[in-house]
Amino acid sequence: MNTIMTSKAYEAARERALALLETMTLTEKLGQLSQFGTSIYSDNEQTFDDHFTEGKVGSYLTIKGAQRTNGIQRDLLAATRLPIPALFADDVIHGYRTTFPTPLAQSCSWNPEVARRCNEIAAKEAYRAGLKWTFSPMVDIARDPRWGRIMEGYGEDTYLCSRFSEAAVKGYQGDGDTVGKDRIYACMKHFIAYGACIGGRDYNTADMSMQTLHDVYLPPFKAGIDAGAATVMSAFEDVNGVPATGNRYLLTDVLRGELGFKGFVVSDAGAVVELIPHGFAEDIKDAVRLAFGAGCDMIMAGDPYNDQLSALIEEGKITMEQVDASVLSVLTLKYLCGLMDEPYVDEDGEDCFFCDEHMDVARKAAHETAVLLENNGVLPLRPADMHGKKIALVGQLAGAEGKNHLLGGWSCLCDPEHTVSIEEGLQNALGDVCELVTVRGCGVNCADTVEAHERESASIREAVLAASQCDVIIAVVGEEAGMSGEAYSRSDLTLTGHQGELIDALVATGKPVVLLVSAGRPLILTPYKDKVAALMLIWQPGSSAGSAIADLLMGAVSPSGHLTTSQPVCTGQVPIYYNHTNTGRPALGNWQFESKYRDCQIAPLYPFGYGLSYTTFAFEDIRLSSDKIMADGEIAVTLTVRNTGERDGAEVVQLYIRDLVGSTVRPVKELKAFDKVYLAAGESREITLRLPASELAFHDAAMNRIIEPGKFKLWIGECCTDERYEFDFEII
Numbered sequence: 001m002n003t004i005m006t007s008k009a010y011e012a013a014r015e016r017a018l019a020l021l022e023t024m025t026l027t028e029k030l031g032q033l034s035q036f037g038t039s040i041y042s043d044n045e046q047t048f049d050d051h052f053t054e055g056k057v058g059s060y061l062t063i064k065g066a067q068r069t070n071g072i073q074r075d076l077l078a079a080t081r082l083p084i085p086a087l088f089a090d091d092v093i094h095g096y097r098t099t100f101p102t103p104l105a106q107s108c109s110w111n112p113e114v115a116r117r118c119n120e121i122a123a124k125e126a127y128r129a130g131l132k133w134t135f136s137p138m139v140d141i142a143r144d145p146r147w148g149r150i151m152e153g154y155g156e157d158t159y160l161c162s163r164f165s166e167a168a169v170k171g172y173q174g175d176g177d178t179v180g181k182d183r184i185y186a187c188m189k190h191f192i193a194y195g196a197c198i199g200g201r202d203y204n205t206a207d208m209s210m211q212t213l214h215d216v217y218l219p220p221f222k223a224g225i226d227a228g229a230a231t232v233m234s235a236f237e238d239v240n241g242v243p244a245t246g247n248r249y250l251l252t253d254v255l256r257g258e259l260g261f262k263g264f265v266v267s268d269a270g271a272v273v274e275l276i277p278h279g280f281a282e283d284i285k286d287a288v289r290l291a292f293g294a295g296c297d298m299i300m301a302g303d304p305y306n307d308q309l310s311a312l313i314e315e316g317k318i319t320m321e322q323v324d325a326s327v328l329s330v331l332t333l334k335y336l337c338g339l340m341d342e343p344y345v346d347e348d349g350e351d352c353f354f355c356d357e358h359m360d361v362a363r364k365a366a367h368e369t370a371v372l373l374e375n376n377g378v379l380p381l382r383p384a385d386m387h388g389k390k391i392a393l394v395g396q397l398a399g400a401e402g403k404n405h406l407l408g409g410w411s412c413l414c415d416p417e418h419t420v421s422i423e424e425g426l427q428n429a430l431g432d433v434c435e436l437v438t439v440r441g442c443g444v445n446c447a448d449t450v451e452a453h454e455r456e457s458a459s460i461r462e463a464v465l466a467a468s469q470c471d472v473i474i475a476v477v478g479e480e481a482g483m484s485g486e487a488y489s490r491s492d493l494t495l496t497g498h499q500g501e502l503i504d505a506l507v508a509t510g511k512p513v514v515l516l517v518s519a520g521r522p523l524i525l526t527p528y529k530d531k532v533a534a535l536m537l538i539w540q541p542g543s544s545a546g547s548a549i550a551d552l553l554m555g556a557v558s559p560s561g562h563l564t565t566s567q568p569v570c571t572g573q574v575p576i577y578y579n580h581t582n583t584g585r586p587a588l589g590n591w592q593f594e595s596k597y598r599d600c601q602i603a604p605l606y607p608f609g610y611g612l613s614y615t616t617f618a619f620e621d622i623r624l625s626s627d628k629i630m631a632d633g634e635i636a637v638t639l640t641v642r643n644t645g646e647r648d649g650a651e652v653v654q655l656y657i658r659d660l661v662g663s664t665v666r667p668v669k670e671l672k673a674f675d676k677v678y679l680a681a682g683e684s685r686e687i688t689l690r691l692p693a694s695e696l697a698f699h700d701a702a703m704n705r706i707i708e709p710g711k712f713k714l715w716i717g718e719c720c721t722d723e724r725y726e727f728d729f730e731i732i
């Protein structure tokens with residue numbers, strides 16, 4: 001596959017980097033491997049200007065803005081012997097200023113083009129602000145919503161995550177020969193298995209079989225690397241006993257060897273020094289030896305490489321060749337993106353922030369990312385039926401106070417001022433067709449004092465009174481932005497504060513309640529599912545939240561999002577994921593001696609892949625090109641998808657397989673292809689889903705990647721439990 005990392009431009013950049021490398025002192029080389037800047041753990045911006053003269057700064061993180069980055073760059077270049085500009089990086093996760101739905105939400109679109117387009121704009125805005133590199137995408141498989149960082153990734157499924165991974169990388173870097181104007185380098189993170197931290201506790205141990213590591217956690221990284229990802233970030237946690245950041249097997253043998261990665265690895269923030277508390281390194285010097293020796297080229301953030309590597313070279317523990325190889329990778333990327341030739345960014349380029357085009361992309365992305373889970377027909381709210389009526393809009397997240405939270409965690413330089421609240425969006429859509437009554441009801445959280453609880457209960461009574469005089473109630477509940485993301489693991493995924501009480505009281509009015517859930521992660525919605533008239537996960541939809549949600553509620557567009565994480569019944573049910581193995585005692589509900597909990601249902605509340613629309617679809621004339629393939633063959637599944645309803649909409653056609661007998665046990669279902677089909681009312685289209693046998697490969701007990709002959713089931717469905725269309729095939 002041709003990518004920027006295999007382009008002629010890359011080779012040319014490498015040649016220039018080699019020539020420069022020969023002129024550098026060791027101190028200057030180590031500087032290129034050191035990144036500085038504002039830590040996410042503090043607000044103090046540190047530029048380390050005292051390092052400039054010796055050339056000890058290679059990169060910055062979290063410093064942004066065209067003027068600011070140009071200023072630092074100017075000072076740095078004026079002070080150093082060799083004019084090597086710094087590479088400015090940041091966490092541009094779901095938008096730079098214009099903020100898009102969170103990555104988890106984006107995955108629910110089942111349309112990788114959404115991720116590509118959002119990242120393309122994120123890259124453009126970031127580039128205009130002087131950045132050349134983002135610490136994104138996060139492609140950690142996450143099967144446990146207690147882990148707050150589930151919001152930063154693309155859900156629980158390896159195949160789906162891989163498709164988003166490649167799209168995300170191409171969005172940032174583009175598809176061309178170089179990462180030029182309005183493009184930034186991607187960084188695949190966190191290598192690897194960070195999402196598997198025990199119990200969803202952030203930074204915690206990942207302990208898994210090598211087969212799971214390679215078959216479940218690795219493919220999204222491979223997909224991003226094949227798409228040309230220039231950099232990778234090493235993870236914080238220990239993987240099977242060896243911290244990822246000091247793990248030579250992972251960072252060198254697997255990443256560079258097996259996956260063919262050619263760029264450079266940056267450590268996660270502080271992860272090198274953290275090899276000490278891990279009990280893996282004796283002291284900082286030892287930590288640097290282990291991390292750098294493992295293949296961690298650049299350190300985020302600080303001086304340990306600057307301070308320790310020369311002694312380690314003198315002692316023969318690290319070689320000059322190793323240092324040169326790392327510096328060469330960094331310099332090559334500096335040449336490749338044009339930084340060496342043009343270290344400054346145009347200071348007039350920032351006027352594209354929040355422009356109509358970008359806000360429109362955010363709005364369209366949010367159309368596709370919301371997942372409709374229940375609807376008794378109350379939705380859409382047809383403007384024609386709403387004349388003279390009253391809609392109650394309830395919840396902290398619904399009005400102005402909610403703006404910040406609708407942007408979600410890890411929103412880079414977002415701006416609530418430029419966010420359309422749900423109230424504003426609905427008000428704009430409704431005009432004077434009907435009255436919108438906005439009441440707070442209660443907050444997402446409540447301080448644990450008697451007064452605070454009393455205040456919330458009083459506020460709920462007030463909201464209920466107002467809502468009971470309306471025709472429809474729209475309640476917005478969920479999480480504040482800061483309640484998911486890094487270091488926000490939760491042991492209980494039920495609604496916080498008085499939100500449950502609020503929903504119950506609103507339902508008790510007898511008016512139809514449309515429940516919108518805005519959160520970074522799946523929450524427990526079991527108590528409300530059957531009580532409300534409609535239930536929609538809107539996640540954290542970003543800057544155009546209100547406009548998009550109004551479009552969905554009023555039927556300007558049909559919801560088309562589908563779950564990419566199994567929706568748990570209760571917190572005790574997690575981790576729950578659809579592609580589990582069967583066990584010798586599968587949970588079939590037949591008798592007590594099965595692998596299940598006795599105090600909750602076996603199935604999740606909603607399965608992976610589930611999502612409703614305002615229209616209906618039919619799959620017709622499904623046929624397989626063959627029911628027998630060779631290990632290098634492919635099955636093409638062709639079918640006609642018909643929109644059988646009266647509204648335009650989009651259907652996600654999902655292809656699952658099951659390998660019935662394997663030399664190691666196989667998952668009960670695995671997604672292997674999907675297509676999102678956009679159809680006008682009544683329209684139909686023939687599509688073909690391709691299943692190459694290579695997608696059926698897995699690692700056997702001896703860690704050989706094999707494609708095993710044998711019998712398979714294949715399903716075409718609307719979600720992972722849809723078994724209406726079942727087929728058999730065989731690898732011969």
Ligand code: BGC
Binds near residue numbers: 091268
């Ligand atoms: C996070 C990374 C992030 C880095 C820089 C770390 O704490 O784990 O995902 O890119 O900070 O902000």
